[in-house]
Structure formats: C-alpha cells, structure tokens
Amino acid sequence: MSTTLAKKETLERKWYIIDAAGKPLGRTAVIAANLLRGKHKVDFTPNVDCGDNVIIINTDKAILTGNKMEQKKYYRVSGWIGGLKETKARIMMEKRSDYAIELAVKGMLPKNTLGRNALTRLHLYKGNEHPHAAQKPEAWTLD
Numbered sequence: 001m002s003t004t005l006a007k008k009e010t011l012e013r014k015w016y017i018i019d020a021a022g023k024p025l026g027r028t029a030v031i032a033a034n035l036l037r038g039k040h041k042v043d044f045t046p047n048v049d050c051g052d053n054v055i056i057i058n059t060d061k062a063i064l065t066g067n068k069m070e071q072k073k074y075y076r077v078s079g080w081i082g083g084l085k086e087t088k089a090r091i092m093m094e095k096r097s098d099y100a101i102e103l104a105v106k107g108m109l110p111k112n113t114l115g116r117n118a119l120t121r122l123h124l125y126k127g128n129e130h131p132h133a134a135q136k137p138e139a140w141t142l143d
Contacts, residue, residue, distance in 0.1 A: 015135040016055070028062060037114075049118065056122070056123070057130055060093070102124055
C-alpha cells in the first residue's frame with residue numbers, strides 16, 4: 001500500500017471565509033485551525049505546511065457559552081515584577097474580539113514554524129466587510 005505525501009511545490013492554497021456571528025468562539029477557532037493546518041485535505045501531511053487561507057468576519061458577534069463572559073480571564077505578563085495583568089472575556093470581546101479569536105486559534109496550532117506560518121494566513125475582521133474579495137473565498141459553514 002503506497003502513501004502519497006504532499007509537497008510544498010505542488011501545493012495549491014484556497015481561501016475560505018467563516019462567519020462567526022452567533023457561533024461559539026471555540027467552535028469557530030477549531031474549524032479555522034483545521035483549515036489553516038490543512039487537515040481537511042485528502043493529501044494532508046503533518047510535516048508539510050499544506051493549509052489554506054482563512055478569513056473570519058463578524059468576530060465581535062461571536063458568543064461565549066455558559067458563564068465564560070464573566071469567569072474566563074486572559075492573562076499577559078509585562079516582564080516586570082508583579083506585572084501580571086488580567087482581562088475578563090467580556091471586556092476582551094468588547095474591545096479586541098479579533099485578538100480573542102486569534103489567541104484561541106493560536107493555542108490549537110502546533111508550537112513550531114508550521115504553526116507560526118499558518119497563523120500568518122489567518123485574517124480577522126470585526127465587521128462584515130473584508131478586503132479579500134479578489135481571492136474569491138469560499139464560504140465554510142460550521143457543522
């Protein structure tokens with residue numbers, strides 16, 4: 001039985017668009033991470049960057065289920081002593097909803113050069129408009 005392995009030279013990247021309005025943030029991030037990684041393709045190879053470009057629109061209308069809006073916290077460290085800052089998910093979704101989705105997708109990608117390169121193909125927009133109409137993105141529905 002032979003196995004076909006994808007090569008970077010023969011790779012064709014497509015563009016997908018995901019509408020996050022009314023959808024859970026985590027489910028949207030899972031779909032985006034799988035598309036960025038290329039796991040939906042039949043010739044997926046774990047050590048080759050064979051993913052596609054992903055556009056996520058309406059990030060400000062994504063929802064968090066349960067009590068996550070008040071209980072979930074995002075942490076960052078300034079590097080100074082006592083420099084740990086925390087932000088509630090409600091404030092993060094009001095001010096920087098695109099960054100909240102980016103952090104969720106980043107956590108689902110591998111922590112190496114494949115993951116860092118895949119994250120550069122993620123495009124996030126708070127509104128309904130995006131400047132990538134020339135690439136003819138296909139709509140991807142969340143199942």
